[in-house]
Amino acid sequence: MTAEAEFLPFHRADIGDEEVAAVVATLRSGWLTSGPRVREFEAAFAAYLGVEHAVAVNSATAALHLGLEAVGVSEGDEVIVPTMTFAASAEVVTYLRARPVLIDCDPETLTIRASDIEPAITARTKAVMPVHYGGFVCDMDPILELARGRSLHTLEDAAHALPAAYRGRAVGGIGELTAFSFYATKTLTTGEGGMLTTSNPQYAERVRLMSLHGISKVAWSRYTAEGSWRYEILEAGYKYNLTDIAAALGTVQLRRVEEMRDGRRRVGCAYDRGFADLEEIVRPARSPDVDHAWHLYPIRLRPAMLRIGRDAFIEQLKERGIGTSVHFIPLHLHPYYQSAFGYRSDQFPNASRAFSELISLPLYPTMTPQEVARVIDAVRDVVVRHRR
Secondary structure (H helix, E strand, C coil): CCHHHHCECCCCCCCCHHHHHHHHHHHHHCCCCCCHHHHHHHHHHHHHHCCCEEEEECCHHHHHHHHHHHCCCCCCCEEEEECCCCHHHHHHHHHCCCEEEEECCCCCCCCCCHHHHHHHCCCCEEEECCECECCECCCHHHHHHHHHHCCCEEEEECCCCCCCEECCEECCCCCCEEEEECECCCCCCCECCEEEEECCHHHHHHHHHHCECCECCCHHHCCCCCCCCCCCECCCCCECECCHHHHHHHHHHHHCHHHHHHHHHHHHHHHHHHHCCCCCEECCCCCCCEECCCCCEEEEECHHHECCCHHHHHHHHHHCCECCECCCCCHHHCHHHHHHHCCCCCCCHHHHHHHHHEEEECCCCCCCHHHHHHHHHHHHHHHHHHEC
16 A cells, blocks of 8 residues: 555545535625625524524634634733644734733643633733633633633633533533634534624624624625615724635535534544554543534554654654644744743643644544544554554
């Protein structure tokens, strides 16, 4: 077998004929940018999660930025963010001239805990951003209790957590605001896109206003028969709106989101069984409190039990035709966060250690049983060949 002929990619999007037909119908409708399909998508998304408001935007990054802006984060404020996350979670804090205060993660779940948040709170702290990792949901009740007691806002980064639930509550309706991603690798994809959910009407109105140049809310309809060419700029906003083309795709994907999640679960459970007897790797965390979204299947190597490190392990899998990724390179290890905020590479040991051990395996609903078996066999083969 050669990697060139038989390479199994880390991800394949699950796009069917119904999605294609919805996009084509939108293209033929004559309305391509934000319009009726976006409103339909927002309404369906809010109804699915049982929240009052859902505002569609062009990325989860935009949703995070607008969510922080809506709760009043501004220059001089601090926002507590896990170091074990993607760039977007912290960079949006800097957009508002606030400071991202990084904290370490739980060594098992790789999510943040209330006990890690509390020591990082100062008089300048304005908000906390829990990041749900790989589909596993943070332990939210203690976090929300702490935030309420300290008068802090919460904005959940749920880029990995659709559909997921915590103690029977759907992610998206647990805290004050929640940001979702519809990037190409996500369970529900619009190619690029995101959504901000909240049950607070003032936040929703602010996010909607700021998502399209700060123009009055009737702006999107001004090219319809019912609309008017006249508009008002109420604030200096941003260009974060989602297109009807993307929303048409998202609306169909939303109807299939649990089916696709179940397909991911099938793969994850097969991996669990396939690796159960391998002491050299640690499987992803599970909890009875969490209905997992199965966005990622990150294994962690036990370096003391292997003769090769994580990077070499990835190369060995690539030679066997298996695509992988790593989630994530913790923020405190990046040059920008070290130079701009003084973070050190030795500052957050749990995240640093996890990073050196992590490998995300292919996980998507279109994987066949044969492809899943290939991944399991490849991982097992590398372990057996290189165990101490």
